[in-house]
Amino acid sequence: MSRRKLHDRIKLKHVETQHGEQFNNLLRYVFQVTNRDLQTFGWENREIAQSKLPILKHADVLGWFDGDKLISQLAVYPFQVNIYGHIYDMGGLTGVGTYPEYANLGLMNKLMLHALSNMRDRKQSISYLFPYSIPYYRRKGWEIISDKISFEVPDTQLPKLKNVPGHVERVSNEHQDIKTIYGQFALLHHGAMLRNELAWEEYLRWDLDDMTAAIYYDNNDQPMGYLLYWIAEEIFTIKEMVYITEEARTGLWNFISAHFSMITLVKGDIYKDEPLSFILDDGDIKETIAPYYMARIVDATLFIEQYPFQPQEKESVLIFNLHDPMLEWNQGTFTLTVDKSGKGYLKEGGARPSVTIDISTLTTMLMGYKRPTYLARIGRMKSDAESVQLLEQLISREHPYFSDYF
The missing domain is CATH 3.30.1050.10 (SCP2 sterol-binding domain)
Incomplete structure (x- = not known):
């Protein structure tokens, strides 16, 4: 069949919940997620399909269909971000993919035009995305707006314990105080996501079951910071460290340092222009910086x-x-x-x-x-x-x- 006839045959439609399996299959193909990968994270196909249902219900998901077959798609999540203290509605672009046999037909460009038009109608004046190809998204009008600084701290260079009036408690990953702390934190930090339930679900989707949470409470028992982390093969991996006060930051690092006998290395990421090396007693550590998220007005x-x-x-x-x-x-x-x-x-x-x-x-x-x-x-x-x-x-x-x- 000629490409012209193929182009005439395909139709642009909203992707609905009944297309969930096709939505997942296209994502898995494009991003090369195998059954072995899913088993590593403890996910079964049924669980993935169920986890994607909120996306298909609450996000704006557009796709090209060849007959009943979904061949190209993208999703726009309804999020909000803090820009210099003002709350903006933001369209989070994700799930972008096209089967290779349908490439070079201009399908994704047209999907993006529809998605951006819909964002404008919904007053989402800015869009964020994680770039799998920075040059590609730059050509579409997105640009880098944030960095990720990855660090590694050997056990011998962990901060010395410092006295703080509060204490740390290990809690469930779903503890309400975690969301309370992050909510306060996001309002204090320009660029940050204000996480709704969909945002929290996406943020934690692929984490290991043995991830642990720890909360720092001040001397009035007010939650002021938290850690999400896991320990494996003597490596303490920080998923996220959030704190409202410097006291909470110190208290959380005290908690990490208390694992000295159990670990040889601490790994994590910082998402602000504040390298960890400056605040450590021994700052001669490995830190690498890389572009992280992109945005477009x-x-x-x-x-x-x-x-x-x-x-x-x-x-x-x-x-x-x-x-x-x-x-x-x-x-x-x-x-x-x-x-x-x-x-x-x-x-x-x-x-x-x-x-x-x-x-x-x-x-x-x-x-x-x-x-x-x-x-x-x-x-x-x-x-x-x-x-x-x-x-x-x-x-x-x-x-x-x-x-x-x-």
Whole structure:
């Protein structure tokens, strides 16, 4: 059959719960998840199908069908993130895949256009994703907005015990205090996910059954931090360490160090620009940094209306040309007006733009991952010096934190 006839035959539809098995099979094929992998994590096929039902019920899942066969798909999760203290509705893009025999038909590009249009309709002005190919998603308008710093601390370099007024308790992984602590933490950290039930389910989906939780309580018995971890082959692996206070951080590291006789190494990840080496007594440890999550602004006008710019002594005006490789509503010349309180407004049009920028660069700049001066210097943004300086003044200096995975 010719590719033209094939293209005419396939149809774009929503993926429903009755398509759950096909949804899972396509994911497993594209991401090369074998039965042996599933057995390693204690999952059976039936359990996977059941676990995906909430996604198909609550997410926007789109797919191309060849007859009754699902051949290409993506899912958008309804999430929220904290951007400089303001809560944004975010579309979490995941489950992206196409069977190879249907490649090069432009199916995924059309799925993404539909998904982004739906996000705009739902007022999800920003989208996050984990990139399996950074170049591919950059071509679609996403850009890196967060890093992951992986560390290894030998047992001989663990922090010395320090006195703290609180205590640590080991608890169930499903203890309510864990969600309470994380909820407070997310509101304090720019870029962080506000985890709903679907987000928690995705975050913990593939973890080992023997993962353990430990909570630090202060001297008033208030939960102030937690660890999710497991120990295997004398390695203490930290899934997540979250703390509201430095006291809680110290208390949790005291708890880790108390395992000195049981372990030879502690491994974990940090998702903020705060290397662990600086705060250890012996900071000569192995740390590696890698890009983690990407984001893209879906609707520039709505995003700017929600965005908290830095207050200024007078109203600021910036005219710029914006390019978006996929979305026509983000294309053209725009005038940005920011009042003295930091409230921004974006409208189409304007004479003599002083900045030319694409949507991916605008995203990473407004998210605080890279500064305007740097982006102009490397050629990602064309701008005069005055406009760069204005952007430096308007955009807060805080590196995004994002530790989730979906």
